[in-house]
Amino acid sequence: MARSSSGFVAGLTAAAVAAVAFLAYQASANAPADVSAKPRNTASAPAATTPGSPEKPAKDPLAVPANSGSGARVVYALAERRVWLVDQKGQATHTFSVMPSTVHPAPGTYTVTSRSGTVRGSDGVKIEHVVRFTTVQDVSIGFSAAVDGTLPTPDPSRKTGGIRMKRADGDAMWTFAAIGAKVVVVA
Template sequence: MAARLPSWAWVTGLTVGATAAVVALAVQADHGPHPTAAVASPSASASAGAHASTRPKPPAPPVLPAASGVGRRIVYSIGGKRVWLVDATGKATRTFTVWPGTVNPQPGRYSIIKRIQSLKGSDGVEIEHVMYFTVASGVNIAFSNALDGSSPPPADGKKLGGIRMDKEDGAALWSFGDQGTGVAVVN
């Protein structure tokens, strides 16, 4: 006659088997594709206290202009009011918006010709990380940032060639661009 197993042995065996199956399925699912679910916006009948737990993705930064050259360089888009720092492989490592003065450089290829740590800009604002790269309409064109981080609008009626940026972007540009670093200006 066969010996009968106690009920606790059956329960333990079934629990161990179910746990092993769940673990095996979880490992298999982790190695497979991960679907994403669309998040529906709350309807008018949703309670006022309910909030979506996901945030929308920030938009991707603008793509580096195709006609901006090759190699390590600084790219400045006049119309886009944006700068890209491009490494030797042609990959943009950083991009940021800028606030141009009243005089724009012509599209073309330039290089950093002079760097000055800090000075008073022609608009009277104390600036730092000044990097000159050309002259247009008798005005020096340079990248810089205000010491206090502000970006006041250019003074009416003045010819100003400063291309201003946020303080941390100015520091990044200063670290990236030495004298002789290429600057590509595009529309």
């Protein structure tokens, strides 16, 4: 019995070695000639430029919109669906994407007028870290995070004012934007 099981183990070992050798061959066939070269991602490669034309640098997500004022502030870019928390020096300390509400604030400068720890949103969802800064069409507009962590697209048939963010971003907003904090909305 010992003799046949050692033959079985030897067979399994030989099969494993053959499988590893085959996989190593496949990997080497797909490896670049120079493994120190950075791979090129053709899906995100920039469009060809004409000689002498400057290439567009990749946009820095921490770059605060130029037309957003100065000093400590919350910046909300409507078109980008993005928020920046900006310190007194004008540097973004945190940035994140948001899901806009169905009712939008006009570009301009506002201040945080009220805050709530946990409430029901105008869409019926339980929300937390609510930071309100204006009212449009009798709808309070503010930032909030759904307690269940979702970021659903709002129902376009309902007038809602909650600009939703992820819970971790809601924590950062809550810490940063006290009553009276400046909120700048840019197009």
